[in-house]
Amino acid sequence: MMPHHLPFYVVKPGETDVLMIVMGVFLILAILGVGNVYLRLHSLPERMAHKGQKLQFEIVAVLGLLSLFTHIHIFRIAGLLLALVDLPDFTTPLSSIAGSVERIADNESPPTESPADETAEVQATRAVERASLAVSRSASAPAKEGHGHV
Template sequence: MEDSLHPAATSHLPPFITAPGETDVLFNVMIVFVLLMVFLVGILYLRLHALPEHMAHGASKTQLQIIGALGLIALFTHNHLFWIAALLLAMIEFPDFASPVRSIARSLAKIARREDSDERRESATAFAPPPKAAPLAAPTTSEPQWVPLEVGPAPHEEKIEQRG
């Protein structure tokens, strides 16, 4: 067989046209390029959907879970409103209400443990023999001396006197 051109073909063919039976290099290059681009666009798409979660990485656990759920809903439903809501929630820093409550709970637990240890100490000493006491000294006088208290008028009586 001769490698002659068809009579309808031009004398000069572009370089991407291959002869029959040879490997089409441009086709193979384009397959690799398209597969690579699909892979890269997929990575970019998934990274973009994970952006709110990356932004809220330092946030509280509850906020991160809400943002993650909104991101997944946006990914599976292709409803961008959920992704925008997740992005806005990631930008907002909520106040930490749990830390002061945990601190109060720790302090109360510490106080309760201290009282428990005091009760244990008292119960441990309740069964111990009493210490030897010194003999009591005789009172100097037979009757206690009472000191009278000075009592002023009641507060409501003062107001009545001021008006009258």
């Protein structure tokens, strides 16, 4: 009943359309593949920032979520740039300095005269002066050792 001059992809009545099944499977795989690539690109800044500090990672993750839900791509660009930049670590040296000053202040003997009417601000100022004096003493001690007799 079918003419012989029809192309190969036209199926006879009652037969299975193999080309449609192959293209359907290809379409499903293509959609899943493109979706996977999109999600990997979306999570790229988070994966890059995961190696850095926790705060940097959290900021990049929030920027990624904002860009995903608002479709404002500047958030994604900002997150990617933030993930590429290594933020300096300020908390570790500052906490080390604070701990050292606290230990120095604890090692100092309390003053012999402490008037009762002295305010907390004056006491804090004196504690800082004692700590700075102790720091200057400890900094100058190794320098004096090098000036021995020859």
